[in-house]
Amino acid sequence: MIFIIRWIYNLAFPVVLLVLLPGFLVRMLKRGKYRHKFGQRFGIYSPRVLEKLNDGDRIWVHAVSVGEVMIAMKLIQAMREEDPSASFVLSTTTSTGFKLAARAKCPWLEPIYNPLDFYFTARRALKAIHPKMLILVEAEVWPNIVCEARAAGAKVVLVNARLSARSERRFKAVRWITAPVFNQLDMLCLQEPDDIERWAALGIDRNRLTVTGSIKFDEQASDRRATRDFRPVLRALGVQDGAPVLLGGSTFEGEENLLAAVYLELRKKFPDLFLILVPRHFERATGVASQLEKSGLNVALRTQPPPSEPPDVLLVDTTGELRDWYACATVVFMGKSLCAKGGQNPAEPVAAGIPVVFGPNMQNFSTLSSQFLRHGGAVEVADAEGLRAAVARLLQDPGLRTTMAANARKCLEVHQGATARTIAALAGI
Secondary structure: OHHHHHHHHHHHHHHHHHHHHHHHHHHHHHHOOOOOOHHHHHOOOOHHHHHHHOOOOOEEEEEOOHHHHHHHHHHHHHHHHHOOOOOEEEEEOOHHHHHHHHOOOEOOEEEEEOOOOOHHHHHHHHHHHOOOEEEEEOOOOOHHHHHHHHHOOOEEEEEEEOOOHHHHHHHHHOHHHHHHHHOOOOEEEEOOOOHHHHHHOOOOOHHHEEEOOOHHHHHHHHOOOOOOOOHHHHHHOOOOOOOOEEEEEEEOOOHHHHHHHHHHHHOOOOOOOEEEEEEOOHHHHHHHHHHHHHOOOOEEEOOOOOOOOOOOEEEOOOOOOHHHHHHHOOEEEEOOOOOOOOOOOOHHHHHOOOOEEEOOOOHHHHHHHHHHHHOOOOEEOOOHHHHHHHHHHHHOOHHHHHHHHHHHHHHHHOOOOHHHHHHHHHHOO
16 A cells, blocks of 8 residues: 555655745745755765765654754754764754754764655665664654665654644545555654544554653753743843733734733733733844834833833843743743744743643644643633733732643643653664
């Protein structure tokens, strides 16, 4: 059956690629550096890279972009600590992912671009890398690469396996295609116990399924401490210790204005309330500040000295600080869940012991957010009015905040030790 599926796939793949190519080219031109190591996408490597790849059997880890690369690097580092002789190839699809992977480049870790899943390209890449194991992170299962890796004698594993509701519907619709491909994997390491039934319903052999937890949430489940204390920054802005703080984390366009409107309403009942906004893309900060000022709010920028008048809002126009800002919040709204789709990571504020509120669009964290909701560890809202009501209820009820944060924390603790369990599972195949 897999032979027929690959035959159909290899006929269809070039056609689909040509249809999608204009959109890919536009994105590549916008992001820049589209020529960077372009040949690697066709399994063509420089003599230097080939020499590195030929210095012994390596473990090939594939991750799509930045989020998956961070998971991959955490797993790679832990595997290296377990076996100091291990060497790795880390492939990624996007230029941003490659940039992050390149920072970790060393004699035992070679970053490359993932080859396109053409039959001959996959064979060329595998001949160059000749891995003893192929580890795919979260959702990247390419039929030719998977099947050719197995044919070359490599073990093939999907770690931190992610199955969104959308993907689940699609896979069920074409189960006769997806099941044989996934059953080529030696193992699927799942994030939640409930995931076993979901994957099994897609026709995946139960013997290939094991629950390890999420590597992404492992650290957050075991350590809730902030590395930096930003309370002195708030004091400098006139925010007293103990004043309620509403924080919008990783917000997308439209959500800042929505939070500003909610804040203005809530301040009538909670006059000491302070708003912190951390846009997902810090370069939007100037435009966001202008919009907030039109609403009558006095805005302070993280990168600027405190304004002469006490501000209503702190706009964090930096990167890498959000996790520590969560510790200053009373209630957190997760961005990309009301005015955009996908959601942002709710585990970080939960790790800090802060209750979270999010919209209906948490597709990227569907399993975890569903667990939070099921066990009373979060609140989902449909619109601005729902957000205002939910935040108001949490601000006026400290006991509810404590209970909700504790319930969410219990859901998160299932992932503690996920990295070690994944490594043990890999060693057992």
